[in-house]
Amino acid sequence: MGKLNLNRTAMPKQDPRERVLNCNEVALGYTQEQAIMEAERCIQCKKPLCIEGCPVEIDIPAFIKLIAEGDFQGSIRKMKEKNVLPAICGRVCPQEEQCEKVCILEKKGAPIAIGRLERFIADWEAAQGAIEIPPSKPSTGRKVAVVGSGPAGLTVASDLVQLGHKVTMFEALHEPGGVLIYGIPEFRLPKAIVKREVEYVQKLGVELKLNAVIGKIATVDELLEEYDAVFIGTGAGLPWFMGIPGENLNGVYSANEYLTRANLMKAYRFPEFDTPIIKGNRVATIGGGNVAMDSARTALRLGAKESMVIYRRSRQEMPAREEEIENAEEEGVVFNFLTNPVAYHGDEQNWLREMECIRMELGEPDASGRRRPVPIEGSNYRTSIDVVVVAIGNSPNPLIPQTTPGLECSKWGNIKADEGTGKTSQRGVFAGGDIVTGAATVILAMGAGRKAANAIDEYLRTGIW
Amino acid sequence: MNKILKKLELAPGIKLFEVDVPEVAAKALPGHFVIVRNSDRGERIPLTIADTDKSRGVITLIFQEVGKSTLELGLFREGDNLPCVVGPLGKPSEIEKFGTVVCIGGGVGVAPIFPIIKGLKAAGNRVLSIIGARNKELLILENEVRMYSDETYVTTDDGSYGTKGFVCDQLGSLLTNETNIDRVVAIGPSIMMKAVAEMTRPYKIPTIVSLNSIMVDGTGMCGACRVEVGGETKFTCVDGPEFDGHLVDFEMLMKRLSMYSSQEKKALDDYKGKI
Numbered sequence A: 001m002g003k004l005n006l007n008r009t010a011m012p013k014q015d016p017r018e019r020v021l022n023c024n025e026v027a028l029g030y031t032q033e034q035a036i037m038e039a040e041r042c043i044q045c046k047k048p049l050c051i052e053g054c055p056v057e058i059d060i061p062a063f064i065k066l067i068a069e070g071d072f073q074g075s076i077r078k079m080k081e082k083n084v085l086p087a088i089c090g091r092v093c094p095q096e097e098q099c100e101k102v103c104i105l106e107k108k109g110a111p112i113a114i115g116r117l118e119r120f121i122a123d124w125e126a127a128q129g130a131i132e133i134p135p136s137k138p139s140t141g142r143k144v145a146v147v148g149s150g151p152a153g154l155t156v157a158s159d160l161v162q163l164g165h166k167v168t169m170f171e172a173l174h175e176p177g178g179v180l181i182y183g184i185p186e187f188r189l190p191k192a193i194v195k196r197e198v199e200y201v202q203k204l205g206v207e208l209k210l211n212a213v214i215g216k217i218a219t220v221d222e223l224l225e226e227y228d229a230v231f232i233g234t235g236a237g238l239p240w241f242m243g244i245p246g247e248n249l250n251g252v253y254s255a256n257e258y259l260t261r262a263n264l265m266k267a268y269r270f271p272e273f274d275t276p277i278i279k280g281n282r283v284a285t286i287g288g289g290n291v292a293m294d295s296a297r298t299a300l301r302l303g304a305k306e307s308m309v310i311y312r313r314s315r316q317e318m319p320a321r322e323e324e325i326e327n328a329e330e331e332g333v334v335f336n337f338l339t340n341p342v343a344y345h346g347d348e349q350n351w352l353r354e355m356e357c358i359r360m361e362l363g364e365p366d367a368s369g370r371r372r373p374v375p376i377e378g379s380n381y382r383t384s385i386d387v388v389v390v391a392i393g394n395s396p397n398p399l400i401p402q403t404t405p406g407l408e409c410s411k412w413g414n415i416k417a418d419e420g421t422g423k424t425s426q427r428g429v430f431a432g433g434d435i436v437t438g439a440a441t442v443i444l445a446m447g448a449g450r451k452a453a454n455a456i457d458e459y460l461r462t463g464i465w
Numbered sequence B: 001m002n003k004i005l006k007k008l009e010l011a012p013g014i015k016l017f018e019v020d021v022p023e024v025a026a027k028a029l030p031g032h033f034v035i036v037r038n039s040d041r042g043e044r045i046p047l048t049i050a051d052t053d054k055s056r057g058v059i060t061l062i063f064q065e066v067g068k069s070t071l072e073l074g075l076f077r078e079g080d081n082l083p084c085v086v087g088p089l090g091k092p093s094e095i096e097k098f099g100t101v102v103c104i105g106g107g108v109g110v111a112p113i114f115p116i117i118k119g120l121k122a123a124g125n126r127v128l129s130i131i132g133a134r135n136k137e138l139l140i141l142e143n144e145v146r147m148y149s150d151e152t153y154v155t156t157d158d159g160s161y162g163t164k165g166f167v168c169d170q171l172g173s174l175l176t177n178e179t180n181i182d183r184v185v186a187i188g189p190s191i192m193m194k195a196v197a198e199m200t201r202p203y204k205i206p207t208i209v210s211l212n213s214i215m216v217d218g219t220g221m222c223g224a225c226r227v228e229v230g231g232e233t234k235f236t237c238v239d240g241p242e243f244d245g246h247l248v249d250f251e252m253l254m255k256r257l258s259m260y261s262s263q264e265k266k267a268l269d270d271y272k273g274k275i
């Protein structure tokens, strides 16, 4: 190996001034030359730390080596041994917290752009047209119900169907994909990609039932009468509000509603699509995670003149991905750190008019190790505002826990499941993803799905719980 | 799937569909609603289930054509399939033997009150029903209501049928003449439900209303359907749609219902322009 190359290959992006005027994807992806150039930087460590940093243990040096050699087909095959949704993960995984964080070259400030390469290889495959359908094992005659079609459900379903089990996936909404379809915006994750991945899972033989709310058309216990096992991957869909005065004024949205209207229901194309959304000139998003970044950037694309983020800690503590914070800044989102809303004020007609905030300062570290924000007394100020998007988190949807008496849950309503297997307190019932962990990441949901699929397969073959 | 087996026009602009959805019908109870969509561009429209025939796997939906989406829905014909029917959603009505129950339906609100009347009657209650409409032409389900009610009172705003006046006027005379009313259930325009709740408050009669908040998913995921009940925020789609009428903040409900009125008007005008 020659001299270390510490020039991380940049990925082309749409110009910020242009991209806020459209909803197309911001990042444009590597060309073949760029991908090979980046792949050649990998020094193929003997003990690759990157693999340990990957929640699904992709053989990272191997797929990168194949790219460097120009064997893209081989590379995607290697990738799919561990990750069935690379086009999605390459775009939305927090690589800077995972594989790229521990990449040996990170110490030199130039980790391999593993995520961009992952995305490149998945897009390359899609561009070829024909996607390889791996052969499934002979039918076992066993039936599994998968509840929820987010990343956890999709992973479980595709793994189990390839092992020869018959899989039916139930989804409450009219489109499959979970947060990938209703939450994460088009400009970050094009819906065509999610559709392609879902179609792939269907081509593998998974039966998909949309508009099917489990707990309503059938309880989990009823599913167990027909299916040999049930996997619950229903996500963390219940939006939190802060409980401050004025939160029910017209113009105050949960991020879930705002993003669902914009993405799933395509309100940005109203009246061509039927669902409306309040646009507003001045929009404030409350929160500092990916969901907040997505909301603030969506507001710009809906035509807001000013889109601001209100976050109670400082930039350092923001849980959003660095890349997304940068994108938001480039696009002109204004960040108000160490600030928290305390009330919203409206007019006679219940319309939001003003937001009242208080300044914060960082105190002693709290349980999460981050310094606790404390309000500075008397620092309240008011500012006029048209739309507020509350993006402070979600908890699990209680529908399934409420209708499944045998399921043990935490006091927050998360289903209790074994980390290694996804087994719940009820025989034959497995769970994974955000419904177990609380709002987390796509890759962790997939990782949980993969583990549960292995455990379900074993349970179906041995009958041992 | 979701085939419209029967379509009727009950009154000008009020349509009835019988829809073949065995999985929904099997679980539907009085008070439940479904969400339907017209097309893959359509919004998600909540509609209360007006009747269920479990043996045939059929539910009845009754809706008034008020905006673009409901007008478009009204264009579906017998034999067509609805692109999407989700449910049954929400909490079912509390159906028990309460004693004497007054059931009030105003306008298309007669449709969702009907399964409750039926359920309450079957549970052994004495059911006094008050149904009303603007005029005779717009009155729906009178025979059906009469069939399951011990007494039925009909009002029309213009006096073209039944007693002239509002359902609340009729309620007023029942409240003064009947000694023991154990419960009141009212479904109709927010303003009507609010008036009913105000009338029964001094009598301390438990009064249940069914709210028609704006919804998106209908499964508790978005919070579009927020209402304030007893000072607390509730999600109509999962905590309701039925609530204690004495605790509901109707003012807020009505203002939230008008949140998209300018967009709705635009959509309707565009649509009418096209057809």
Ligand SMILES: Cc1cc2nc3c(=O)[nH]c(=O)nc-3n(C[C@H](O)[C@H](O)[C@H](O)COP(=O)(O)OP(=O)(O)OC[C@H]3O[C@@H](n4cnc5c(N)ncnc54)[C@H](O)[C@@H]3O)c2cc1C
Pocket: A092, A093, A094, A147, A148, A149, A150, A151, A152, A153, A170, A171, A172, A173, A176, A177, A178, A179, A180, A183, A184, A185, A212, A213, A214, A215, A233, A234, A235, A236, A237, A259, A290, A291, A294, A321, A397, A399, A400, A432, A433, A434, A435, A439, A440, A441, A442, A443, A445
């Ligand atoms: C706006 C936003 C941006 C995000 N950005 C990122 C990011 O950049 N990177 C990242 O890694 N993570 C991100 N996340 C988090 C990530 O999307 C989630 O952690 C992940 O999707 C969880 O997957 P899941 O399969 O557990 O659940 P979900 O994706 O939530 O899917 C659950 C599915 O189950 C369905 N369902 C629920 N109840 C029922 C029922 N009773 N019957 C039938 N179906 C039901 C739901 O409709 C949904 O489709 C983001 C989340 C949001 C909201």
Ligand code: SF4
Pocket: A041, A042, A043, A044, A045, A048, A049, A050, A051, A060, A061, A102, A103, A104, A105, A112, A114
């Ligand atoms: S740690 Fe970095 S340099 Fe080493 S193999 Fe992994 S990606 Fe390549």
Ligand code: FES
Pocket: B214, B215, B216, B217, B218, B219, B220, B221, B222, B223, B224, B225, B226, B235, B236, B237, B238
């Ligand atoms: S309609 Fe979305 S939470 Fe009720």
